[in-house]
Amino acid sequence: MDVKARSSSGPNMVSTEEEDLKRGPWTIEEDFKLFNYISIHGKGRWNSVAHSAGLKRSGKSCRLRWLNYLRPDVRRGNITLEEQLLILQLHSRWGNRWSKIAQYLPGRTDNEIKNYWRTRVQKHAKQLKCDVSSKEFKDTMRYLWMPRLVERIQAATTTTNTASASAATTSNASIEQMLLPNLSYYTPDNASTVASSDSIETQVSPISDSTDYYNGVSTNYNPNQDYLQANHESLISPIGSYCNNGDGMDFGLMELNHHWVRDGDGDGLHNLLNAEDFFFLQHQFNFNM
C-alpha cells in the first residue's frame, strides 16, 4: 500500500469530499460484509456495492478484494508445474498481458501471475545474468526450461500412473492434450516457424470454449469457503447462495478449477527451477553465450 499517499486524517484513511475511505489490509469483518453482500445481491457497480455493503472502501478496492481473494473460484496455493509451463508459454506469446494470461489459468488472478513472474522468473533471469526480455533468456526458456518442465510433468504423471491407474487416465489425457503438442512446439528445429506463428492460440484454450479440457478431476477445493466459514459461523454458504443470483456468481468456474492437479507439487520441491535445473540451465546458458 502506498503509505506516502495516505492522508493525515488518520491511519489507513484518505480524505474525500464525501467521506473517509479506508485503505490498507482488509479486516475479516470487511471481507464478511463484502462477501455476504455479493452473495445476496450480486456485484453490480462496485461503488454502489461498497456503499451498500456498508464498507468505507472505494469501489476499486472492493473489486480488487473480490477478484483476488474472496470470489469462490479463486485458487490459492502454489503454482503447479502445468501452470508454470502455461505461464511461460503464454508470456512468450503475449508478454505482460497478465489478465489475458490469467484467462487460461482457471482460478488464478492476474495479480498472482504477475507476482509469480516478477518473483520467480525474473529472479532466475537475474541469476543467469541476463535481462528477462533478452533473446538469450527467451531462448533459454523456450528450448531448455519449458522442455524440462514438460519432462518433470511427465515424470510426475508416470508416478501417478503407478499409484492410481484410474486417476492417471484422466490426468494423462489432460496433460497430454495440453503439453505434448508443446513439446514439439519448443524445439530449435522449428524455431523460425514457431516464433512467428499463432500456434499457441490453437494449443491452449480459454475457459469459455474448452469444456472438454477441464473434465475429470474430482477434487473440490474452495479455500475461501474454508477461510470465511472458519471465521464466520453465520456466513451464508457460497454453495448455498451463489447459484441463482445471476450476476457473476459462476459455479461453473469452480468446476473448471478442478482440472488442475492439487497434489502439493507446487511446493519447494517443484519450484520453477530446482537446484539441478538451475545448474543445468546456467551451464547451457553460459555455453550458448
Next chain:
DNA sequence: AATTTCGTCAACCGCTCTCCA
C-alpha cells in the same frame, strides 16, 4: 539470540478502455 537480507504477496496508483447519455 539479534540483526539483516530476501522473497512473497496484498493492495494501491495512474492510465486506458468501454459504455452510455
Next chain:
DNA sequence: TTGGAGAGCGGTTGACGAAAT
C-alpha cells in the same frame, strides 16, 4: 460526436515472515 463515470489493466510498493548471517 463527445464527455463523464465506472471498470479493468499493468506497474509499483510496503508489510511481513523466512532464511541467512
